[in-house]
Amino acid sequence: MPAPFHASANALFHTEVRQVSRLSPGFVRITLAGAQLNRFAAHGLDQRIKILVPSGPYPAVFGDELLHESEWRRHWRDLSASDRPALRSYTTSAVRPDQREVDVDFYVHARPGPASSWAEAASVGQRLLISGPSSRLSENRHGIQWSPGTATRVLLAGDETAFPAIRGIVSAMRPMIRATIILETGDPLDAAWLAREVRGHTVTVHRRGAADGGGSALRRAVAAWTRGAGSGAAVLGEDFYAWLATESRQVSALRGLLLGAGIAPAQVHAQGYWNDRPRT
Numbered sequence: 001m002p003a004p005f006h007a008s009a010n011a012l013f014h015t016e017v018r019q020v021s022r023l024s025p026g027f028v029r030i031t032l033a034g035a036q037l038n039r040f041a042a043h044g045l046d047q048r049i050k051i052l053v054p055s056g057p058y059p060a061v062f063g064d065e066l067l068h069e070s071e072w073r074r075h076w077r078d079l080s081a082s083d084r085p086a087l088r089s090y091t092t093s094a095v096r097p098d099q100r101e102v103d104v105d106f107y108v109h110a111r112p113g114p115a116s117s118w119a120e121a122a123s124v125g126q127r128l129l130i131s132g133p134s135s136r137l138s139e140n141r142h143g144i145q146w147s148p149g150t151a152t153r154v155l156l157a158g159d160e161t162a163f164p165a166i167r168g169i170v171s172a173m174r175p176m177i178r179a180t181i182i183l184e185t186g187d188p189l190d191a192a193w194l195a196r197e198v199r200g201h202t203v204t205v206h207r208r209g210a211a212d213g214g215g216s217a218l219r220r221a222v223a224a225w226t227r228g229a230g231s232g233a234a235v236l237g238e239d240f241y242a243w244l245a246t247e248s249r250q251v252s253a254l255r256g257l258l259l260g261a262g263i264a265p266a267q268v269h270a271q272g273y274w275n276d277r278p279r280t
């Protein structure tokens with residue numbers, strides 16, 4: 001039986017924090033630097049990485065060579081529960097192999113888990129292991145979900161955790177593509193930096209109230225969009241594509257709204273980015 005993750009193009013990069021910048025009340029941009037990052041593949045878009053959130057001293061078990069994903073996961077599983085770093089998914093906000101740097105934009109959740117807490121307290125010089133695409137392993141787009149084909153009309157919808165991916169996707173769009181962008185945020189200031197960067201497209205920002213669960217304001221906004229524009233999008237066929245990412249329990253409802261309007265399943269990517277419930 002093949003090893004799990006044998007087809008992954010990811011390797012484990014050793015980095016340390018070079019800069020911490022506050023983008024808005026809820027967002028921290030962390031610039032990571034590392035000698036091996038000249039090999040980090042700069043695919044952009046919604047490139048997923050894994051971060052290994054340290055739970056104690058820097059884990060020596062990973063050595064300092066670039067380990068393939070199947071290998072570092074084996075070492076990770078062998079660690080005791082108390083020493084094992086928490087794994088969390090993030091998006092590369094910028095990759096500069098020539099400067100051996102990667103930026104990651106962290107949204108700090110109102111009830112922060114290990115990754116949000118790490119980002120909130122991060123300071124220059126702290127070390128972080130990240131698993132991401134190595135240009136030496138493969139040129140394939142491992143960890144990228146954005147796949148619009150020939151579509152020139154697109155819908156992008158997400159809460160704060162998806163803002164870095166939406167930014168990456170929009171910045172790489174061909175000029176003829178017109179996007180409708182629906183954003184959910186707890187604080188409008190956290191959407192303001194993104195809204196500035198995606199100017200030229202149709203952007204609406206929907207506020208999550210204190211009593212709302214994650215993603216519920218987004219679901220209401222996508223439902224309203226579907227009532228007005230869903231059937232028109234459906235008749236576009238392959239000329240329309242939707243990418244949505246938010247709280248996990250909202251995902252099937254979002255997908256259902258679009259499919260209910262007659263949009264073909266192949267034209268919809270909907271993904272859970274976080275869980276608004278206690279972890280076990």
Ligand SMILES: Cc1cc2nc3c(=O)[nH]c(=O)nc-3n(C[C@H](O)[C@H](O)[C@H](O)COP(=O)(O)OP(=O)(O)OC[C@H]3O[C@@H](n4cnc5c(N)ncnc54)[C@H](O)[C@@H]3O)c2cc1C
Pocket residue numbers: 048088089090091092105106107108109110111112113114115116117160161162164165272273274275276277278279
């Ligand atoms: C492909 C992908 C890309 C992503 N990119 C980004 C990105 O670029 N930037 C970004 O900010 N996020 C991104 N995310 C989302 C990020 O992975 C999640 O937000 C992640 O869960 C944050 O980890 P955490 O350790 O801070 O919080 P977690 O421990 O994962 O907790 C998240 C939330 O769960 C709830 N929760 C957890 N524990 C408890 C508890 N004990 N009691 C009550 N509630 C609790 C809380 O609501 C908490 O805020 C991405 C996710 C995916 C799948």
